[in-house]
Amino acid sequence: MSPDRPARPVPPVRLVACDLDGTLLEHGGRVPADLAPLLAELQEAGVLFVPASGRSAPSVEALFAGVLPTADGGPTVIADNGACLVRAGRTEVAAAVPDDVVAAVVRAARAHAAEHRRQVVVVLCTPRMAYVDCPDGPLLEEVEGYYAAALARVPDLLEPGAEASALRGSVIKVAVADLDGAAGLADDVLAPFAGAVDVVRSGAVWVDLMPQGVNKGSALRRLQAELGVRPGETAAFGDHLNDLEMLAAAEHSYAVDGAQPAVVAAARLRAAGPGEGGVLQVLRSWLPASPATSEPVPGADR
Numbered sequence: 001m002s003p004d005r006p007a008r009p010v011p012p013v014r015l016v017a018c019d020l021d022g023t024l025l026e027h028g029g030r031v032p033a034d035l036a037p038l039l040a041e042l043q044e045a046g047v048l049f050v051p052a053s054g055r056s057a058p059s060v061e062a063l064f065a066g067v068l069p070t071a072d073g074g075p076t077v078i079a080d081n082g083a084c085l086v087r088a089g090r091t092e093v094a095a096a097v098p099d100d101v102v103a104a105v106v107r108a109a110r111a112h113a114a115e116h117r118r119q120v121v122v123v124l125c126t127p128r129m130a131y132v133d134c135p136d137g138p139l140l141e142e143v144e145g146y147y148a149a150a151l152a153r154v155p156d157l158l159e160p161g162a163e164a165s166a167l168r169g170s171v172i173k174v175a176v177a178d179l180d181g182a183a184g185l186a187d188d189v190l191a192p193f194a195g196a197v198d199v200v201r202s203g204a205v206w207v208d209l210m211p212q213g214v215n216k217g218s219a220l221r222r223l224q225a226e227l228g229v230r231p232g233e234t235a236a237f238g239d240h241l242n243d244l245e246m247l248a249a250a251e252h253s254y255a256v257d258g259a260q261p262a263v264v265a266a267a268r269l270r271a272a273g274p275g276e277g278g279v280l281q282v283l284r285s286w287l288p289a290s291p292a293t294s295e296p297v298p299g300a301d302r
Contacts, residue, residue, distance in 0.1 A: 094219070099169060123175040239263055
């Protein structure tokens with residue numbers, strides 16, 4: 001470390017949790033080319049950078065291979081919207097979605113697709129594998145964009161054949177996509193399940209059903225407890241509704257340009273969008289002395 005570089009970045013952040021799609025990743029889901037050397041500098045300054053995504057753990061790990069600095073046996077990743085925390089080579093699971101709820105969601109999504117002639121797909125996510133039963137075409141392409149690193153196609157999610165034992169009691173997230181838009185799917189079809197699971201929109205076409213109380217924020221708080229890191233030493237970046245709890249767990253909370261209105265209202269700070277490298281601008285500003293790249297929300301010290 002050069003003598004003129006501070007031992008800690010400003011603000012005194014030790015832990016960074018960052019959403020991927022719509023927040024960090026560039027067009028086409030690409031990791032910014034200059035992220036790896038920046039993360040190496042952050043690690044040298046004592047800062048742990050943690051991708052926090054609705055994607056599966058294998059997909060996040062594959063995306064960041066050679067990018068994330070490794071320590072204590074492997075990278076740290078929050079996956080499946082917090083249902084999965086990967087740390088030191090271990091995959092920790094918070095809870096599972098009840099089997100009867102899984103089956104009921106699959107049936108409800110199929111009925112919605114048939115009645116309204118919508119293109120709908122259901123993905124059953126276990127800690128290290130995702131399962132679908134859709135044919136080739138746009139639906140499968142949409143799924144592969146987020147789960148290709150560990151994706152299994154089965155004949156029928158309700159009768160998965162040889163994979164039945166792997167799915168029973170092991171589904172940590174049910175992800176449902178409607179290629180025509182997630183609003184009606186979330187409000188009209190999946191809302192009735194809110195008493196048994198948490199239902200959250202995680203993208204323009206995606207809705208995720210999670211075990212109650214499991215989210216990116218709960219995973220981040222668990223990680224803070226393990227590391228002895230306070231919210232005042234934590235930063236978080238997000239853009240969509242599945243980032244709200246994560247932002248609440250960090251005092252240095254950033255909404256990127258284009259974020260959902262609820263996210264903008266919840267965040268204390270702003271950053272440019274992924275097309276302008278907003279997250280990298282903020283991270284880089286913490287290392288050398290450079291002008292701040294984001295401004296506090298008026299009245300943010302509430």
